[in-house]
Amino acid sequence: MEARYLRLESAATDIVINTHPFAEIIYWGPHLHHFTAEDAQSLIRPVANGRLDVDSPVTLMAECGHGLFGSPGLEGHRNGEDGSPIFTTVEVAQEGQTLTLISEDRLAGLRLTSELRLDACGVLQIRHGLTNLAASDWQVNRLAVTLPIAEYARDVMAFHGRWIREFQPHRVTLEHDSFVIENRRGRTSHEHFPALMTGSRNFSESQGSVWGVHLGWSGNHRLRAEVKTDGRRYIQAEALYLPGEMAISAGETLWTPWLYASHSTQGLNGMSQQFHRFLRANVIHFVQDKPRPVHLNTWEGIYFNHQPAYIMKMAEEAAALGVERFIIDDGWFKGRNDDFAALGDWYLDEKKYPDGLRPVIEHVKGLGMEFGIWVEPEMVSPNSDLYRAHPEWVLALDDYPQLLGRHQLVLNITLPEAFDYLLERLSWLLGEHDIDYVKWDMNRELVQPGHGRRAIADAQTRAFYRLLDTLHSRFPHIEFESCSAGGGRIDYEVLSRCHRFWASDSNDALERNVIQRGMSYFFPPEVMGAHIGNRYCHATYRQHSIEFRGLTALFGHLGLELDPVSADAREREGYRHYATLYKQWRQVIHSGTQWRIDMPDSTTLAQGIVSQDQRQALYIVSQLAMPDYSLMAPLRVLGLDAQARYRITLLDHPNIRITDEGGHTMRQLPAWMTTPQIVSGEWLMQAGLSLPVLDPESAILIGFERV
Numbered sequence: 001m002e003a004r005y006l007r008l009e010s011a012a013t014d015i016v017i018n019t020h021p022f023a024e025i026i027y028w029g030p031h032l033h034h035f036t037a038e039d040a041q042s043l044i045r046p047v048a049n050g051r052l053d054v055d056s057p058v059t060l061m062a063e064c065g066h067g068l069f070g071s072p073g074l075e076g077h078r079n080g081e082d083g084s085p086i087f088t089t090v091e092v093a094q095e096g097q098t099l100t101l102i103s104e105d106r107l108a109g110l111r112l113t114s115e116l117r118l119d120a121c122g123v124l125q126i127r128h129g130l131t132n133l134a135a136s137d138w139q140v141n142r143l144a145v146t147l148p149i150a151e152y153a154r155d156v157m158a159f160h161g162r163w164i165r166e167f168q169p170h171r172v173t174l175e176h177d178s179f180v181i182e183n184r185r186g187r188t189s190h191e192h193f194p195a196l197m198t199g200s201r202n203f204s205e206s207q208g209s210v211w212g213v214h215l216g217w218s219g220n221h222r223l224r225a226e227v228k229t230d231g232r233r234y235i236q237a238e239a240l241y242l243p244g245e246m247a248i249s250a251g252e253t254l255w256t257p258w259l260y261a262s263h264s265t266q267g268l269n270g271m272s273q274q275f276h277r278f279l280r281a282n283v284i285h286f287v288q289d290k291p292r293p294v295h296l297n298t299w300e301g302i303y304f305n306h307q308p309a310y311i312m313k314m315a316e317e318a319a320a321l322g323v324e325r326f327i328i329d330d331g332w333f334k335g336r337n338d339d340f341a342a343l344g345d346w347y348l349d350e351k352k353y354p355d356g357l358r359p360v361i362e363h364v365k366g367l368g369m370e371f372g373i374w375v376e377p378e379m380v381s382p383n384s385d386l387y388r389a390h391p392e393w394v395l396a397l398d399d400y401p402q403l404l405g406r407h408q409l410v411l412n413i414t415l416p417e418a419f420d421y422l423l424e425r426l427s428w429l430l431g432e433h434d435i436d437y438v439k440w441d442m443n444r445e446l447v448q449p450g451h452g453r454r455a456i457a458d459a460q461t462r463a464f465y466r467l468l469d470t471l472h473s474r475f476p477h478i479e480f481e482s483c484s485a486g487g488g489r490i491d492y493e494v495l496s497r498c499h500r501f502w503a504s505d506s507n508d509a510l511e512r513n514v515i516q517r518g519m520s521y522f523f524p525p526e527v528m529g530a531h532i533g534n535r536y537c538h539a540t541y542r543q544h545s546i547e548f549r550g551l552t553a554l555f556g557h558l559g560l561e562l563d564p565v566s567a568d569a570r571e572r573e574g575y576r577h578y579a580t581l582y583k584q585w586r587q588v589i590h591s592g593t594q595w596r597i598d599m600p601d602s603t604t605l606a607q608g609i610v611s612q613d614q615r616q617a618l619y620i621v622s623q624l625a626m627p628d629y630s631l632m633a634p635l636r637v638l639g640l641d642a643q644a645r646y647r648i649t650l651l652d653h654p655n656i657r658i659t660d661e662g663g664h665t666m667r668q669l670p671a672w673m674t675t676p677q678i679v680s681g682e683w684l685m686q687a688g689l690s691l692p693v694l695d696p697e698s699a700i701l702i703g704f705e706r707v
């Protein structure tokens, strides 16, 4: 008999699969040092009374035909028939840590190909391909990946959000039925980030077993954590299909998006560190192996008011502050004076730029900076030449009224004519100008995405990938930023095609602390766009010190989003200071191991990054509101070398005051802040470091250097 129990292994995590007669994951947990196929027999289940007289496996496809009764992995039919397939394994191939399983249901005329890859980092990638073996179409309503998880994974964590408030974590304890995330917005969305984390009760940053999954897909999706009535649990994830939009014809295969899954016994930190390592090794491909340059983006500095002479002055100021990449945002193309018009007309606005864009680009380059530009290709304004010429290019169901979003409509880029038009215009822009960087925006949701009378949301997402892929092959030297009204299109599939995310349209440092921490669960700092905005935040009208704004932007890919010409001297000095600090530490920040620290006071956020060789660490403690306790808890400085000793340096301590100098919260600073100290790594990790009492909306930056 063929080996029935197969194992994928990595240093951290193993997966064991019972392959016959039906494929079923029977174990996903810590690496096993002593596994044999015989061991797996210990999990053969009894049959309970009062239910079916046979065992019901939770198979890879989670078919109802096994007596699952929960959410199945596949729903669909062939003209009303063949709607309850059961797949039997016909072929198994394991090569290293990659497993391909083929199973079929001859009665229903369907084949299932399942691919599982376990990376050395412990991240599992899994997807299914469904092939239609019969002559007539098989209508796909749902096609999901199902991953069983341990019975003690009772807590569930996910993110909610909205525009200017992405990645807000929330939790539930799930004892029965399901927790479901459903996204019908046509993009990854601010509201329903496609990820779920489940784990042992009260799992935290550093404690507990955690299973985290992320679906790499930039369209509609559904994720589910389910508890069966027999107590078994599973996670399910899928692209969500609108009614009628997905069918596979004879011989055709439909693939699910990749599901990325990471398990850790070290809490959320372990999960995130595995995801970060995996992305760095497999998904993130920078054009050149060079430090992430300091940005200046013009948006919140000048909006639509483009005057080349002034922009050149901004570039000069920017270069003097240490900026390395200068990006012209919205407002450069024909008739784009506000957000009521011109999307689709990707021609230079010659009224604003009578001498063309080249003099500006040359000026920027002459100052030693890279040049970037903003586009929003998938959109069209009703008030545009493009719309007037091609109203039929709009993504819409025939004869329904069209809802506007930010005064704009969506182009149906599955239409070859529309696709080719965009390709031609973007190729003109990127081919005729010396452009290094593109910020690709997508500012509205899809409502009734369709063509004729048929829904085509899925095809629209695939066409977006195709357009970006084509541009990559034409212009391999250009880096792309994925923006969608801030963080509306952040996921691993788009990350394989871009180099940075615009995390949020909110540059409010207080909000950013929470947004960026939320984003850090699944993304490393080097792809997280984090800008110092104006003193008065344009999203919230809150006001923050340059120190709080600067330190908050430090733990990502730092930039400025403001007008450096009109900023006052103290502000400018701050921009220069944080750009310099960022340059000093970016190598560590963008390659090190990230640790989020559990603090007893929810008003305090602490995190750090430790270099791979554990020589250096950078920790930040941010105080969001008035502390609950009159003393801060010590900071556990995780990730250090226990054998080594570290010099502690206060790198930045904005506005810390003791009573002598005003009515502040401390009489005396912690001793290490006034007397140099060298402390063992073990002690710093186990016992910790005393923290000063911080004012609300301030932060402190601490460096650790191995001696």
Ligand code: GLA
Pocket (backbone or CB within 6 Å): 299, 329, 330, 374, 441, 443, 483, 484, 485, 486, 502, 505
């Ligand atoms: C969106 C983006 C912003 C900016 C504007 C320009 O809102 O998220 O960063 O580019 O569009 O219109």
